[in-house]
Amino acid sequence: MAIRYPNGKKYVPAASAAAIKRPAIQDSYSNRGMTLEEDLNETNAYYLERGLAVIHKKPTPVQIVQVDYPKRSAAVIKEAYFKQASTTDYNGVYRGKYVDFEAKETRSTTAFPLKNFHEHQVVHMRKVEQQGGISFVIIRFALTEEVFYLPAIRLLDYWARMEDGGRKSIAKAEIETSAYLIPMSLHPRIPYLSVIDQLHF
């Protein structure tokens, strides 16, 4: 039986955890099992520290039902539920412009399934586009560790195609032509501002 540590998690040696989570396809890539969210948090922290952009992940929306106020200690939320997000997860400012994006990962190697987005997120992206904001999606193909910047206007086209009865995903080949590959680096891990520079400035 595996040892359980006080944090309640099984002890898994680091090397094997990485092997389970992400096969070592690219030896040169030194990410070592970070999630897409962790990579983006690191990237946003890097941009923030250097005064390059102010971009944050929004808190997870929660519907709070019951809160206890024990004496002499912090309020405890005793009952709450996850709510569906009505916007995207990340937003902020870069060179005065509004930047807004969602980040999604797939283990498929051939296509990106559109069910990764909710209807209201797509509606939100359309509204941001109409208001002149910079709206996009960061898509990671987990098994090949490729990260793409897909402009929201392209996503909206694929979404419309699905609504018209077409395919429910974006083919990998389509992503390769309509999105921009973000070359991963050590620091920041996902340098997406370089794509914004190329497209908007």
Added chain:
Amino acid sequence: MAIRYPNGKKYVPAASAAAIKRPAIQDSYSNRGMTLEEDLNETNAYYLERGLAVIHKKPTPVQIVQVDYPKRSAAVIKEAYFKQASTTDYNGVYRGKYVDFEAKETRSTTAFPLKNFHEHQVVHMRKVEQQGGISFVIIRFALTEEVFYLPAIRLLDYWARMEDGGRKSIAKAEIETSAYLIPMSLHPRIPYLSVIDQLHF
């Protein structure tokens, strides 16, 4: 003893609740006891519906400690704590520009206490300013029902004065000269975009 209804709240007749919450100083003002947050949510919904701006309140940040996953029903958060916000509460896009603000209310009639802000919120506003975003504070004097738009650069001056050992609040007279009165209306209730138009476009 007051009657307690199933929602756990005491029954308070509407008229007296309004009287307790907000004395009827201005008869012409038809807000009827809405909170500043409710007024801003209504305003943002109004702007969103008409395609005038895309501005949302961020979810309350919560640190989730324990979640139950009952069979056949939604995940229930059983233990969580409120976290201090590291940014402001509202942000979004207006005519391509990044808009970011915090909203605060005071019952003082003579000054606005700076303890209403956390250090990191002020740091955040400074970073947004440096990045060319539109950053401000909406301040309501609850008893006179006056709502002001105070540009972040002014707030930063008052904050610096406090850090240099000066007063820990902004005098009402100072707000009257360095902020912009937002004339309340029925729909939208707090038409702050008109001040942005005046200052930034």
